[in-house]
Amino acid sequence: MTGSGAANTEGPADDVPPLADTSGIREPTTRRGARTRASLVRAARTVFERDGYLAARLSDITAEARCSIGTFYTYFSGKDEIFAAVLEAAQDDMLHPGMPHVADDDDPAAVIEASNRAYLVAFRRNAKLMALMHQVAAVDPAFRELRRRRGRAFAERNARRIAELQQRGRADPEIDPLQASYALSGMVSRMAMDHLVGENADLEEMVTVLTRLWINGLRLTDRSGRPAR
Numbered sequence: 001m002t003g004s005g006a007a008n009t010e011g012p013a014d015d016v017p018p019l020a021d022t023s024g025i026r027e028p029t030t031r032r033g034a035r036t037r038a039s040l041v042r043a044a045r046t047v048f049e050r051d052g053y054l055a056a057r058l059s060d061i062t063a064e065a066r067c068s069i070g071t072f073y074t075y076f077s078g079k080d081e082i083f084a085a086v087l088e089a090a091q092d093d094m095l096h097p098g099m100p101h102v103a104d105d106d107d108p109a110a111v112i113e114a115s116n117r118a119y120l121v122a123f124r125r126n127a128k129l130m131a132l133m134h135q136v137a138a139v140d141p142a143f144r145e146l147r148r149r150r151g152r153a154f155a156e157r158n159a160r161r162i163a164e165l166q167q168r169g170r171a172d173p174e175i176d177p178l179q180a181s182y183a184l185s186g187m188v189s190r191m192a193m194d195h196l197v198g199e200n201a202d203l204e205e206m207v208t209v210l211t212r213l214w215i216n217g218l219r220l221t222d223r224s225g226r227p228a229r
Helices: 031-051 058-065 069-075 079-094 108-125 127-139 141-167 177-196 203-218
Strands: none
Touching (some): 031 079, 058 069, 108 203, 141 177, 177 203
16 A cells, blocks of 8 residues: 555556556557657656756657657647656556455555565656646646546555455544545645655655554554554
8 A cells, every 4th residue: 555646556446547547648550760759758857857847848759859849749739748748657566566456364554564565666767757737737737637547546555445344344444545545645645745855854764654544544454453663
């Protein structure tokens, strides 16, 4: 169980919206075109992370990619499309496990700890891009709605895992699974944004604190019924 962007290790995330809608973007038909497009996407990520989404200019991207504006418009209609392509290219690297299926002989506290660590490691690796996503969501209603739907999909997945723990008598039966998922996942996401963007926070200390708050928030118990550690 992790922040709202978390992927899940129980199978393909077919029910989760992608990081960005790239359905309208033209795909190259030649290898040379694919190389040029990839070069533009790499250059765009460099410029976006350096200058921010709002300040980034197409001329800066084409200069970084060493190509012309005309070449840019062969593949993308504007800044919003190439930003979507940047997110698409980074998607696999940004994925991190959420709450996998917990078998009877598994330790939920250990799974939560491992999931929090994986989320924070992935976030730190892509911290500048994660911050950019927040910036774009503030000015692009369509992107904001996509992020909202993606966050809800992951929250519902984590809620199902919490409900399973409740059914097994391992978590507080009186809390609403979905609300608990939103609250605890949001805590992890906000902590990551505040302490891993532009700061050199101790990641393992963050894992320890966040995992303890998850355990306490759910009132997890171990196999013997004692409070989980």
